[in-house]
Amino acid sequence: MRKVMSRPPALELAQRPRRLRRSAARRLMVEETVLRPADFIAPLFVVEGDAPPEEIASMPGVFRLNVADLVRECRELHALGIPAVALFPKLDPARKDDTGTEALNPETLVLRAVRAVKAALPDLVVITDVALDPYTSHGHDGVLTTARDDVDNDRTVAILAEMAVLQARAGVDFVAPSDMMDGRVGAIRRALDAAGCTDTGILAYSAKYNSAYYGPFRDAVGSAQAAGTRLLSKATYQMNPANRREAVSEVLLDDAEGADILMVKPAGLYLDIIRDVREATRKPVAAYQISGEYAQLQAAARLGWLDLVRCRRESLVAIKRAGADLILTYFAKEMARELRGG
Ligand code: PBG
Numbered sequence: 001m002r003k004v005m006s007r008p009p010a011l012e013l014a015q016r017p018r019r020l021r022r023s024a025a026r027r028l029m030v031e032e033t034v035l036r037p038a039d040f041i042a043p044l045f046v047v048e049g050d051a052p053p054e055e056i057a058s059m060p061g062v063f064r065l066n067v068a069d070l071v072r073e074c075r076e077l078h079a080l081g082i083p084a085v086a087l088f089p090k091l092d093p094a095r096k097d098d099t100g101t102e103a104l105n106p107e108t109l110v111l112r113a114v115r116a117v118k119a120a121l122p123d124l125v126v127i128t129d130v131a132l133d134p135y136t137s138h139g140h141d142g143v144l145t146t147a148r149d150d151v152d153n154d155r156t157v158a159i160l161a162e163m164a165v166l167q168a169r170a171g172v173d174f175v176a177p178s179d180m181m182d183g184r185v186g187a188i189r190r191a192l193d194a195a196g197c198t199d200t201g202i203l204a205y206s207a208k209y210n211s212a213y214y215g216p217f218r219d220a221v222g223s224a225q226a227a228g229t230r231l232l233s234k235a236t237y238q239m240n241p242a243n244r245r246e247a248v249s250e251v252l253l254d255d256a257e258g259a260d261i262l263m264v265k266p267a268g269l270y271l272d273i274i275r276d277v278r279e280a281t282r283k284p285v286a287a288y289q290i291s292g293e294y295a296q297l298q299a300a301a302r303l304g305w306l307d308l309v310r311c312r313r314e315s316l317v318a319i320k321r322a323g324a325d326l327i328l329t330y331f332a333k334e335m336a337r338e339l340r341g342g
Contacts, residue, residue: 033321035313037081037339041127041286042332045220046070046113047090058216059291060298062330064090067113071120080336084125086176086328087113089134090221099143100135103163111170118171127203128167130160130188131179139223141179141237149232157184161191168197174261178205180237186257203286204259207247207273210238211266213292220291247273248280255281261326266290268315271322278323287324289315294330309338 020030045056045064053063065073074085089110095102102108114126131141138144142156156179164175175192177184185204192200210233239246247270251262260283264274267287278285297315301308312331319327329335 033317035316035320035335035339037336038083039316039320039325039327040082040332040335041084041086041125041326041328042077042082043086043088043288043328043330044070044073045088045090046109048092048109056216056220058219058295059330060302061334062220062294064220067109067116070113071116074117074121074124077333077336078121078124080333080340082332082336084127084173084326085117086127086129087117088129088217088221089113091134093137093222096135096137098137100132100159103132103135103159104166106166111166114167114170114172125173126171127174127176128172130164130167130175130177130184132156132159132163133179133223134221139218140232140234142181144232151181151232151237153181153183156181157187160184161187164188164200164202165191165195165197168192168195168200172200174201174203176203176205176263178208178265180205180208180239183257185254185259189258201260202258203261203263204254205265205288206251206254206259206262207264207270207277208238209241209266209270210235211241211269211290211292213266213269213290213296216291216295241269244273244276248276251277251280255283259283261286263288263328264324266293267319267324267327268293271318274319274322274324284325285323286326286328287319287322289319289327289329289331291330313338 021027047064047066050066053065053069056062077085087110091102091109110128114128117126133139133141140151142151145152160177160179167175175188177188185202188202254262262277262281262283263286264270264277265288267289274287297308297311300306316327316329316335
């Protein structure tokens with residue numbers, strides 16, 4: 001005779017959380033974090049000349065674009081619902097010098113790029129970095145002291161304030177100080193207001209860590225030696241990855257100095273910081289999923305070790321769940337396509 005396995009009596013559970021996960025429809029009903037194309041800001045690299053797009057070796061799918069191609073790319077992003085782009089110039093090394101003189105040239109590459117994009121797409125939000133690293137031959141984010149053993153904070157801030165005014169006059173919506181000098185947000189705000197640019201906002205890289213994951217970006221813009229000149233490391237201005245309270249203190253300073261949006265960078269390895277910052281300010285919080293975060297996922301996907309589509313979505317949901325309102329990500333275009341079902 002066959003023994004009939006009897007069903008054990010149901011556990012007496014008042015709570016069965018799995019009920020909410022039972023079907024796709026139920027899961028969707030209780031989903032807490034939803035990505036949308038408007039969450040993303042696309043970082044884009046621009047170069048001189050009219051060469052065709054050049055792929056960045058350590059960032060598959062990311063290209064250096066000439067101004068005409070940049071405008072074309074912006075048009076596509078805009079059509080996909082991406083509200084904003086952040087432009088980064090890669091300069092001809094011949095234009096770089098010790099003090100980053102080119103940064104104050106009113107006809108410098110990034111300003112011409114801004115004018116072209118704003119002329120074609122006035123509704124697209126354009127953001128530009130305020131920092132000297134693309135312009136200095138040593139790759140640091142500011143000018144050096146005579147002993148060349150430090151970035152001269154106050155001299156650098158004066159240059160950054162001028163740079164921000166040039167960018168505002170070229171039509172950017174937000175200037176984004178990414179240098180981590182003390183007092184730069186306040187100085188930039190005052191300079192913008194004095195120039196009549198009261199509508200130009202500041203997206204401050206407030207808690208920017210001294211991360212090894214910036215490597216691919218430095219290839220992209222050619223600022224590689226900045227990982228540390230012999231006497232001077234970026235650790236003297238970017239934050240120590242070990243510090244958490246310090247991020248809140250940096251953010252509160254930038255908030256008080258007049259930043260409109262506060263940013264944490266990198267993003268994925270700093271989710272605790274994003275959460276802390278979210279709770280410390282009422283202003284919008286941005287997070288930058290940086291080049292190394294992108295490169296890691298691309299590399300693992302190429303080896304067949306990770307599923308790129310699922311991993312990139314999970315990496316971005318995590319950043320938003322941690323508290324970011326806006327995410328700078330090299331996946332912006334692909335994610336927007338995916339979210340629109342295309
Ligand atoms: C520099 C700047 C950096 C990034 C954006 N602006 C790198 C650095 O400090 O060397 C990094 C972005 C990325 O890695 O994707 N002011």
